[in-house]
Amino acid sequence: MIKLDHLTLRRGQRDILRGVDLEVKEGEHWVLLGRNGCGKTTVLEMINGYLFPTTGKVSVLGHLYGTVDLREVRKEIGYIGPSLIEKFTLRDPVWEIVVGGAYAYLRVYEEVPEEVRERAQAELERVGFGHMAEQSFGTLSQGERKKVLLARTMMADPKLLILDEPCAGLDLYEREKFLDAMSGLARRNMSMLYVTHHIEEIIPMFTHVALMADGRIVAAGPKREVLTPELLRSAYDVPVTVEWHEDRPWIRVGKEN
Protein backbone atom coordinates (compact mmCIF):
# COMPACT_ATOMS: atom_id res chain seq x y z
CA MET A 1 0.00 0.00 0.00
CA ILE A 2 2.65 2.47 1.13
CA LYS A 3 6.40 2.00 1.25
CA LEU A 4 8.59 4.82 2.43
CA ASP A 5 12.24 4.09 2.03
CA HIS A 6 14.60 6.21 4.09
CA LEU A 7 13.07 9.60 3.30
CA THR A 8 15.01 12.72 4.10
CA LEU A 9 14.02 16.34 3.61
CA ARG A 10 16.40 19.22 3.96
CA ARG A 11 15.23 22.84 3.93
CA GLY A 12 18.02 25.38 4.24
CA GLN A 13 20.16 24.28 7.16
CA ARG A 14 17.39 22.18 8.65
CA ASP A 15 16.80 18.42 8.37
CA ILE A 16 13.03 18.11 8.57
CA LEU A 17 12.99 14.38 7.86
CA ARG A 18 16.01 12.33 8.85
CA GLY A 19 15.41 8.91 7.34
CA VAL A 20 11.77 7.86 7.52
CA ASP A 21 10.98 4.20 6.80
CA LEU A 22 7.43 2.92 6.88
CA GLU A 23 5.51 0.08 5.31
CA VAL A 24 1.70 -0.06 5.33
CA LYS A 25 0.18 -3.28 3.99
CA GLU A 26 -3.27 -3.82 2.53
CA GLY A 27 -6.03 -3.89 5.11
CA GLU A 28 -3.90 -2.26 7.81
CA HIS A 29 -5.07 0.99 9.38
CA TRP A 30 -2.30 3.14 10.78
CA VAL A 31 -2.15 6.08 13.15
CA LEU A 32 0.79 8.46 12.96
CA LEU A 33 1.59 10.19 16.26
CA GLY A 34 4.21 12.66 17.39
CA ARG A 35 4.81 16.11 18.81
CA ASN A 36 4.10 19.35 16.94
CA GLY A 37 6.65 19.88 14.21
CA CYS A 38 8.07 16.34 14.21
CA GLY A 39 7.25 15.91 10.50
CA LYS A 40 3.87 14.14 10.30
CA THR A 41 2.24 16.48 7.75
CA THR A 42 5.46 16.49 5.72
CA VAL A 43 5.24 12.68 5.47
CA LEU A 44 1.56 12.89 4.40
CA GLU A 45 2.45 15.45 1.74
CA MET A 46 5.08 13.12 0.35
CA ILE A 47 2.58 10.25 0.22
CA ASN A 48 0.14 12.54 -1.63
CA GLY A 49 2.96 13.50 -4.00
CA TYR A 50 2.74 17.21 -3.16
CA LEU A 51 6.27 17.26 -1.78
CA PHE A 52 9.36 15.34 -2.85
CA PRO A 53 12.03 13.99 -0.52
CA THR A 54 15.62 15.21 -0.78
CA THR A 55 16.64 11.54 -0.79
CA GLY A 56 14.72 8.28 -0.44
CA LYS A 57 11.87 6.57 -2.28
CA VAL A 58 8.10 6.82 -2.01
CA SER A 59 5.96 4.02 -3.36
CA VAL A 60 2.16 4.16 -3.02
CA LEU A 61 -0.33 1.55 -4.25
CA GLY A 62 2.44 -0.10 -6.23
CA HIS A 63 3.56 3.12 -7.97
CA LEU A 64 7.08 4.38 -7.45
CA TYR A 65 6.96 8.19 -7.36
CA GLY A 66 9.14 9.80 -9.99
CA THR A 67 8.17 7.14 -12.54
CA VAL A 68 4.37 7.63 -12.63
CA ASP A 69 1.73 10.25 -13.40
CA LEU A 70 0.87 11.45 -9.90
CA ARG A 71 -2.56 12.68 -10.99
CA GLU A 72 -3.48 9.07 -11.71
CA VAL A 73 -2.21 7.84 -8.32
CA ARG A 74 -4.05 10.64 -6.51
CA LYS A 75 -7.35 9.42 -7.91
CA GLU A 76 -6.89 6.34 -5.71
CA ILE A 77 -6.07 8.35 -2.59
CA GLY A 78 -8.72 10.04 -0.44
CA TYR A 79 -7.38 12.93 1.61
CA ILE A 80 -9.02 15.02 4.32
CA GLY A 81 -6.72 17.71 5.68
CA PRO A 82 -7.22 20.64 8.06
CA SER A 83 -8.03 23.27 5.41
CA LEU A 84 -10.29 21.20 3.15
CA ILE A 85 -13.58 22.39 4.68
CA GLU A 86 -12.79 26.03 3.85
CA LYS A 87 -12.61 25.24 0.14
CA PHE A 88 -16.34 24.58 -0.21
CA THR A 89 -19.13 27.07 -0.80
CA LEU A 90 -21.32 27.22 2.29
CA ARG A 91 -24.55 27.74 0.38
CA ASP A 92 -24.09 24.62 -1.79
CA PRO A 93 -26.40 21.74 -0.90
CA VAL A 94 -24.79 18.81 0.85
CA TRP A 95 -25.53 16.36 -1.98
CA GLU A 96 -23.64 18.55 -4.47
CA ILE A 97 -20.55 18.57 -2.29
CA VAL A 98 -20.67 14.79 -2.05
CA VAL A 99 -21.23 14.39 -5.81
CA GLY A 100 -18.10 16.50 -6.45
CA GLY A 101 -16.02 13.69 -4.95
CA ALA A 102 -16.77 11.53 -7.99
CA TYR A 103 -15.21 14.15 -10.25
CA ALA A 104 -12.49 15.46 -7.95
CA TYR A 105 -13.98 18.95 -8.45
CA LEU A 106 -14.75 21.45 -5.74
CA ARG A 107 -17.94 22.48 -7.53
CA VAL A 108 -19.98 20.57 -10.07
CA TYR A 109 -21.04 22.61 -13.10
CA GLU A 110 -22.25 19.84 -15.35
CA GLU A 111 -25.45 17.83 -15.35
CA VAL A 112 -25.11 15.07 -12.75
CA PRO A 113 -26.23 11.62 -13.96
CA GLU A 114 -28.93 10.04 -11.81
CA GLU A 115 -26.64 7.13 -11.02
CA VAL A 116 -24.01 9.45 -9.50
CA ARG A 117 -26.65 11.31 -7.50
CA GLU A 118 -27.92 7.99 -6.12
CA ARG A 119 -24.43 6.95 -5.15
CA ALA A 120 -23.96 10.24 -3.30
CA GLN A 121 -27.21 9.60 -1.46
CA ALA A 122 -26.00 6.10 -0.51
CA GLU A 123 -22.70 7.50 0.80
CA LEU A 124 -24.59 10.10 2.83
CA GLU A 125 -26.79 7.40 4.29
CA ARG A 126 -23.71 5.40 5.23
CA VAL A 127 -22.59 8.26 7.48
CA GLY A 128 -26.15 8.70 8.79
CA PHE A 129 -26.97 11.86 6.78
CA GLY A 130 -29.43 10.63 4.17
CA HIS A 131 -31.98 13.18 5.39
CA MET A 132 -29.58 16.13 5.06
CA ALA A 133 -28.92 15.93 1.31
CA GLU A 134 -30.82 19.12 0.43
CA GLN A 135 -29.56 21.20 3.35
CA SER A 136 -26.88 23.77 2.60
CA PHE A 137 -23.37 22.89 3.75
CA GLY A 138 -23.12 26.09 5.81
CA THR A 139 -26.01 25.09 8.07
CA LEU A 140 -24.17 22.00 9.34
CA SER A 141 -22.04 21.83 12.47
CA GLN A 142 -18.28 21.37 12.13
CA GLY A 143 -18.57 17.67 12.90
CA GLU A 144 -21.38 17.19 10.41
CA ARG A 145 -19.36 18.96 7.73
CA LYS A 146 -16.49 16.60 8.33
CA LYS A 147 -18.76 13.59 7.97
CA VAL A 148 -20.04 15.02 4.68
CA LEU A 149 -16.42 15.26 3.51
CA LEU A 150 -15.93 11.62 4.47
CA ALA A 151 -18.92 10.70 2.30
CA ARG A 152 -17.51 12.87 -0.50
CA THR A 153 -14.11 11.19 -0.30
CA MET A 154 -15.70 7.76 -0.56
CA MET A 155 -17.33 8.68 -3.90
CA ALA A 156 -13.97 8.12 -5.61
CA ASP A 157 -13.71 4.67 -4.00
CA PRO A 158 -10.18 5.31 -2.70
CA LYS A 159 -7.81 2.46 -1.94
CA LEU A 160 -6.04 4.62 0.59
CA LEU A 161 -7.67 7.17 2.90
CA ILE A 162 -5.46 9.77 4.58
CA LEU A 163 -6.90 11.84 7.42
CA ASP A 164 -4.89 14.67 8.98
CA GLU A 165 -6.36 15.58 12.40
CA PRO A 166 -9.98 15.23 11.27
CA CYS A 167 -11.30 15.51 14.83
CA ALA A 168 -9.49 18.75 15.68
CA GLY A 169 -12.01 21.24 17.08
CA LEU A 170 -14.81 18.71 17.54
CA ASP A 171 -16.57 18.30 20.88
CA LEU A 172 -16.79 14.89 22.51
CA TYR A 173 -20.15 14.05 20.92
CA GLU A 174 -19.16 15.16 17.42
CA ARG A 175 -15.82 13.41 17.69
CA GLU A 176 -17.37 10.10 18.67
CA LYS A 177 -19.93 10.40 15.86
CA PHE A 178 -17.18 11.10 13.36
CA LEU A 179 -15.11 8.14 14.60
CA ASP A 180 -18.19 5.90 14.34
CA ALA A 181 -18.80 6.96 10.76
CA MET A 182 -15.15 6.43 9.89
CA SER A 183 -15.17 3.03 11.47
CA GLY A 184 -18.21 2.07 9.36
CA LEU A 185 -16.29 2.90 6.19
CA ALA A 186 -13.22 0.98 7.22
CA ARG A 187 -14.83 -2.34 6.49
CA ARG A 188 -14.30 -1.71 2.83
CA ASN A 189 -11.20 -2.85 1.04
CA MET A 190 -9.09 0.17 1.87
CA SER A 191 -6.21 1.17 4.12
CA MET A 192 -6.19 4.23 6.30
CA LEU A 193 -3.49 6.56 7.59
CA TYR A 194 -4.66 8.84 10.39
CA VAL A 195 -2.78 11.67 12.08
CA THR A 196 -3.86 12.87 15.50
CA HIS A 197 -2.65 14.43 18.74
CA HIS A 198 -5.24 12.52 20.76
CA ILE A 199 -4.39 8.96 21.60
CA GLU A 200 -7.96 8.13 22.66
CA GLU A 201 -8.97 8.57 19.00
CA ILE A 202 -7.20 5.28 18.27
CA ILE A 203 -10.46 3.32 18.03
CA PRO A 204 -10.50 -0.47 17.64
CA MET A 205 -10.44 -0.38 13.82
CA PHE A 206 -6.84 0.88 13.90
CA THR A 207 -4.31 -1.92 13.75
CA HIS A 208 -0.92 -0.18 13.77
CA VAL A 209 0.78 2.92 15.15
CA ALA A 210 3.90 4.81 14.07
CA LEU A 211 5.49 7.21 16.52
CA MET A 212 7.54 10.07 15.12
CA ALA A 213 10.05 12.30 16.88
CA ASP A 214 12.34 14.89 15.38
CA GLY A 215 12.01 13.81 11.76
CA ARG A 216 12.30 10.08 12.42
CA ILE A 217 9.97 7.17 13.04
CA VAL A 218 11.05 6.02 16.50
CA ALA A 219 8.63 3.07 16.74
CA ALA A 220 6.20 1.40 14.34
CA GLY A 221 4.14 -1.76 14.56
CA PRO A 222 0.98 -3.32 16.03
CA LYS A 223 -0.68 -0.69 18.24
CA ARG A 224 -0.28 -2.46 21.59
CA GLU A 225 3.45 -2.90 20.98
CA VAL A 226 3.94 0.80 20.24
CA LEU A 227 1.54 2.47 22.69
CA THR A 228 3.64 1.67 25.73
CA PRO A 229 4.48 4.20 28.46
CA GLU A 230 8.18 3.89 27.62
CA LEU A 231 7.84 4.58 23.89
CA LEU A 232 5.29 7.37 24.41
CA ARG A 233 7.55 8.99 26.93
CA SER A 234 10.48 8.87 24.55
CA ALA A 235 8.41 10.51 21.79
CA TYR A 236 6.57 13.13 23.89
CA ASP A 237 9.03 13.65 26.73
CA VAL A 238 6.20 13.41 29.28
CA PRO A 239 5.75 10.49 31.69
CA VAL A 240 2.44 8.74 30.99
CA THR A 241 0.49 5.62 31.83
CA VAL A 242 -1.72 3.90 29.26
CA GLU A 243 -4.97 2.13 30.06
CA TRP A 244 -6.89 0.06 27.54
CA HIS A 245 -10.65 0.20 27.71
CA GLU A 246 -12.76 -1.62 25.10
CA ASP A 247 -9.68 -1.88 22.88
CA ARG A 248 -9.07 1.86 23.02
CA PRO A 249 -6.02 3.40 24.73
CA TRP A 250 -6.45 6.18 27.32
CA ILE A 251 -3.56 8.23 28.54
CA ARG A 252 -2.85 9.59 31.99
CA VAL A 253 -0.03 11.99 32.50
CA GLY A 254 2.29 11.17 35.37
CA LYS A 255 3.97 8.04 36.67
CA GLU A 256 2.12 5.04 38.13
CA ASN A 257 2.05 5.32 41.95
Ligand SMILES: Nc1ncnc2c1ncn2[C@@H]1O[C@H](COP(=O)(O)OP(=O)(O)OP(=O)(O)O)[C@@H](O)[C@H]1O
Ligand atom coordinates in the same frame (compact mmCIF):
# COMPACT_ATOMS: atom_id res chain seq x y z
N1 LIG B 1 9.37 24.93 3.74
C1 LIG B 1 9.84 24.79 4.95
N2 LIG B 1 10.99 25.40 5.34
C2 LIG B 1 11.48 25.26 6.58
N3 LIG B 1 10.90 24.50 7.53
C3 LIG B 1 9.77 23.86 7.19
C4 LIG B 1 9.18 23.95 5.91
N4 LIG B 1 8.07 23.18 5.89
C5 LIG B 1 7.95 22.65 7.13
N5 LIG B 1 8.96 23.06 7.91
C6 LIG B 1 9.21 22.65 9.31
O1 LIG B 1 9.25 21.24 9.33
C7 LIG B 1 8.80 20.75 10.60
C8 LIG B 1 7.79 19.65 10.38
O2 LIG B 1 6.53 20.19 9.97
P1 LIG B 1 5.22 19.31 9.88
O3 LIG B 1 4.12 20.23 9.46
O4 LIG B 1 5.47 18.12 9.04
O5 LIG B 1 5.01 18.87 11.39
P2 LIG B 1 3.83 18.11 12.08
O6 LIG B 1 4.41 16.95 12.79
O7 LIG B 1 2.75 17.83 11.09
O8 LIG B 1 3.35 19.20 13.14
P3 LIG B 1 1.90 19.53 13.77
O9 LIG B 1 1.58 18.38 14.64
O10 LIG B 1 2.16 20.78 14.54
O11 LIG B 1 0.95 19.72 12.63
C9 LIG B 1 8.24 21.97 11.33
O12 LIG B 1 9.13 22.35 12.31
C10 LIG B 1 8.11 23.03 10.25
O13 LIG B 1 8.33 24.31 10.78
